[in-house]
Amino acid sequence: MAGFQSLPGFRDFYPEDFSRRQHIFRRWRLAASAFGFQEYDAPVLEPLELYKAKSGDEIEAQLFNFTDKGGREVSLRPEMTPTVCRMVGEKAGSLKRPIKWFSIGEFYRYERAQKGRLRAFNQFNADIFGEPGPEAEIELIALLIQCLAGFGLSAEDFTIRLSDRDLWFFYLEALGLSDVQSRAILSAVDRYEKMGDDAFKGYAEAHGALAAETKEKILAFLKIKGLAELEAALAPFQSAKLATRLADWRKVLAGLTAMKLADFITVDLGVVRGLAYYTGFVFEAFDRKGDLRALAGGGRYNDLVKKLGGPDLPAVGFAIGDVTTGLLIEQRGLTPTFVSAPDVYAVIGGEAERTAAFADIHALRAAGFRVDYPFKDLAFGKQFKVAAESGARLALIYGGDELAKGVVKVRDLSDRTEQEVPREQVLAVVRDFLSGH
C-alpha cells in the first residue's frame, strides 16, 4: 500500500510481533521481581542538557533531539541511566538501601539502522545504588544471566565477558603511564579485537610509540582469560590498589560460582567499553556464536550521580535490549507459539436466539472467561468451523430447539461430545469444565 510508512528505524507491532515483545518483557519482569528489584518509569522526553552533562557535547550527533514550542532544547531519551540517576539523586536520603530498581521502556537514537540496531528500541534497565562493594556486581550479573536464561538460553548460547576499567588504570599506572596516556591505551584496547595492531596508531600519534616491553605487557594483559592468569600478571607489582581490585575480583567470581553461574562468565580484559564514566567492573553479554552485536552491557559508575547534581552515591547497572535478544531467541528456535484463544465460543441460531446468548455471554465475561461469538448470523456448520479455528475449548449452542426447552448445548470442541445444560447452570458448568481440564 502506498501512502504513509513508519519512520526509518521505527517498528509497527502487529499482534504477533506484540506477543513476541510481551514474551520478552514478561520474562524480564519475572527475573527482576525474583531478584527483588522494584519497577519504575520516567519521561521519554528530557532536557538535552541531561545527556550532554553525562556524555559530553559530541553525544548530540546520536540523539533524537529538537527544540520544543517553548524554545526548550529537548531530546528523546537514548538511555535510562541519566534519568534514573536524577531520580535516585533527588530522593537518595529517603530511599532504603540497597536501592534495587529496574524499568522497561522505549529509547531513541538518531543513528543509521542496521542488524540488531534500530532508532527506537526497548531496553530493560537494572541498577543498584548505594552499594560500593562487589556484592552489587554479583547481584546484577546474576540478574543479567537470568534475563537471558529465562528464555531457555544456556551457557552454550551466551557468555558474560567481565572486565574492569579501574584495574586497567591501576595496571597502566604501575607500568608507568600517565592518566592521559592510559585513556588513549584503553581506547586502543577497546578497538584491538576489531582492528588488531592498528588500534594503537592513535596512541602513537598522540604520545609517541609505546616501548616494546610495555606494549607486550599490555597485549598480554588484554588477552587474559581467567583469574589465575590475572593473579599471575599482577603478582610482580606491590600495589595496594591492585591488591584491593584483585580481592574484589575473587569475591565476584566466588559469588557467581556459588550461584552455579560460573559457566556463564568469561574473564576478558579485552572489554573496556567506550564510555568513560565507568569506574570499575564492566561487563557485556555476547552471543557465543558471535554473529550478533552485544546483547547487553553494563558496569559500575560511582561518580555519575554526583556529576548529575546528586549526592555521592555508588552505582552499578546494566541494560539489555529487545532487538538483539529477540534475534537470538529467534535463531535458537526459542520463540514460543502464542495463542490468544477464547475459552468459549457461542454458536447462535439467529436474531431471536441472540438475546439469550448475549445475556449469558456477558455473564461469563463478567466472571472472567474469554468468550467470543460471531457478529453476523451464520450457518451452524460455518459457526462450528469458526469455533474450532478460534481454539476455544467449549462451544455453547444457542439454537431455537434448545432455548424452547430452557437449555443450552455445551459442546466439548476437543472430543465433540455434547451435553444439554439448563441455562441457569451454564456459568457453573463452564467454570467446572475449564478448571477440571
Place this chain on the structure above:
RNA sequence: GCGGCCAUAGCUCAGCUGGUUAGAGCACAAGAUUGUGAUUCUUGGGGUCGCGGGUUCGAAUCCCGUUGGCCGCCCCA
C-alpha cells in the same frame, strides 16, 4: 555522515534481449452446505510494479534522481 545490494498483491515470488488488459502459491472473503468442524471444489476482493523524472511509437523491464529496506563502515550509552 559514508559505501554495497535490493524494492512487483497482506506474505513468498514469477514476469525472456522493452511489446495488448501484470501472474502463481499461500493468506483473506463468499458459495457449494438453512442444526454440527480441520478435506475438497468454485468464485471473489485486493497492485498508480516504492515514488518522481527521462529515453522510446510503447517501460514492471533501460537511464537518472529520490525514498525506504537489508548489510557493512564511523559510532555504539
